[in-house]
Amino acid sequence: MSVTFITSILLIIWINMAQLQQGGPDEKEKTTALKDFLSRIDLDELMKKDEPPLEFPDTLEEFEYAFNEKGQLRHTKTGEPFVFNYREDLHRWNQKSYEALGEVDATDSEPKSFIFMSEDAMTNPDKLMVLIHGSGVVRAGQWARRLIINDDLDSGTQIPYIKRATEEGYGVIVLNPNENYIEVEKTKVQVQPSSDSSDEPAEKRERKDKIQKETKKRRDFYEKYRNPQKEKETVQLYIRDNGSPEEHAIYVWDHFISQSAAENVFFVAHSYGGLAFVELMIQREAEVKNKVTAVALTDSVHNVWHQEAGKAIREWMRENCCNWVSSSEPLDTSVESMLPDCPRVSAGTERHELTSWQSFASVFKFFGEAVEAKHSSVKPAPTRRSNRLRYEEF
Known part of the structure; x- marks a missing residue:
């Protein structure tokens, strides 16, 4: 049943209502009944009736997509880029398909998270x-998943950073701050028979069981008709010590980064990742200052005032x-x-999701100069700072 067809039906009904309203008392009663009927119509549910099942492939191959030699996602048969509106008038289905494509590597397992590390990350x-x-x-x-699907792997993933970092002798740790919980289906509570049912005559118990079965059958049939695409009810099981991006960053710091052998630790944090880093510094200030050499933020959303970062932290951020x-x-x-923390420079793009990719070369230059500056009195100068603000403490 298409949206146009549903709209046509409702239009006819409203025309009939307009005609009825011009009549006498009988027609008005019919109008009231018709209004009551219309009030019970759920357009969302009607549109789901002919919606295809919300069942999607588990792999890129089954989706008939693959990344080409340029790292661009393309359809394996047509060679075309990803198309969001695969089925017209089915926005909900298209959205679910898009989400499923982005989760092809996701797994449902016990509540635990993971990170990626190079072989020499700890040594x-x-x-x-x-x-x-x-x-x-x-x-x-x-x-950015949008860049991965619509542009290419270089701009949308951290692969270029990982490759160049390993080429230049860095160990690498890739955090996973959004893996905070898993969703599991709610288990239905089994209905136990009443304690006094054994005292009932066998014939009465059989009749009651039969009625219950028929009632359940009708209810299940109605539920299937009413909402054939009803999604399963789930409950979120949060991962211990990783229930938020901030918790995740602190956990990885405590168990991995702080235990690593590296003399110089560098962070690249995008958007909310910058906020997570600032929170890490607030919670582990002395350790971070002792081990971290430089931090590159890309369109970070941190706020030193709201996060209540102290004066010493703000001064360290201005320098590093x-x-x-x-x-x-x-x-x-x-x-x-307006914020008295780290210098802000242009990433050379107005697109938030592209800032990490566009600043790629500048970030590595910044880190290289930071290492050199650590062994001299000269601080790294990765930017054109002729207009740099002078921050004052209040």
């Missing part, structure tokens, strides 16, 4: 790079952090800020 004595993505549907190793923000200005041009 590299020199450099360690830590990557943190933003909030939302992205998972470990991704910057740089935030590449979405801006129409050329790459690395200084951008003014």
